[in-house]
Amino acid sequence: MKDTSKEDFLQLEKFLCFSVYSASHAFNRIYKPLLDQIGLTYPQYLVMVSLWQEDDQSVRSIGEKMYLESSTLTPLLKRLEANGLVMRNRDPNDERSVRIRLTEQGKALREKAEEIPTCILEATGLDIETAKRLNRDLRALRDQIEKPRRA
Amino acid sequence: MKDTSKEDFLQLEKFLCFSVYSASHAFNRIYKPLLDQIGLTYPQYLVMVSLWQEDDQSVRSIGEKMYLESSTLTPLLKRLEANGLVMRNRDPNDERSVRIRLTEQGKALREKAEEIPTCILEATGLDIETAKRLNRDLRALRDQIEKPRRA
DNA sequence: ACAATTTATATCGCGCACGATTTAATTACA
């Protein structure tokens, strides 16, 4: 047998972390042409999805949901603000926190964005069941990894 | 029912792309403390894994395996070179391409890196079977998405 | 009330990651 277990272990394709890494980039790439049409980047789109689901969130709240630091979100949100999609205002009840609210334009963008997920699911070639299972397993994996970080 | 199908659709957690996105970051984060010890970043580590598996590759070859552009790899490989882990030399048979070869130091690093995957698998809390299935499904997903891009 | 601590966001530097473009070498083919 040519593949000893050690050699076997070193194959990139055997690394779960690489499959996740490359699948993540692959998603980024199919989303790009669709998101270009509505002027969003992929992370910006995910933030908008979160805001469409629940408007008027603090930076902190968005960060917790997206697993991102303020050092990532602050500039991203400023870009969304510069593009007229959100407003950033200090919370009068707690001047430390900044509330992010959708502008009318930001709300309106939802309509255009709504058809995107269907296009994507099509491109993945997945049946609903596999997609659901993958989603469930990946969430569990992420939560397991993040658990000690949030404790 | 409070969740209409449209509202339901907008939940971030229902987005497979977000699960992949956040799982990818999660992996990055657990690898970091381990990779810090051997002076590699996560993408650098993946390139090194590829080189440990097969030394003396062209930039192009690495790019195809990792799904990365030369605009990403060139600076990354220069950093590996600056750290004394690889050598970059034009291929005498085809001056267009650059061959990447491990230095002795780069080869030696493999020993230290070999224990990492075990630590990681432990942190994921996955049983082998689930890990294998996830890996298989994600590769299939990635390949399906990349297929039209490589055709 | 007030000093010490905690919390929320922002800033900075570094390293990806990509698209668009450039440069140089090779190949195709008229």
Place this chain on the structure above:
DNA sequence: TGTAATTAAATCGTGCGCGATATAAATTGT
């Protein structure tokens, strides 16, 4: 053979993503 087309890397600009640090506001403990 010589010119056009293709190929391989590199360069540049933009936007993440994070750790370390800074700043300012709120909370805690006395």
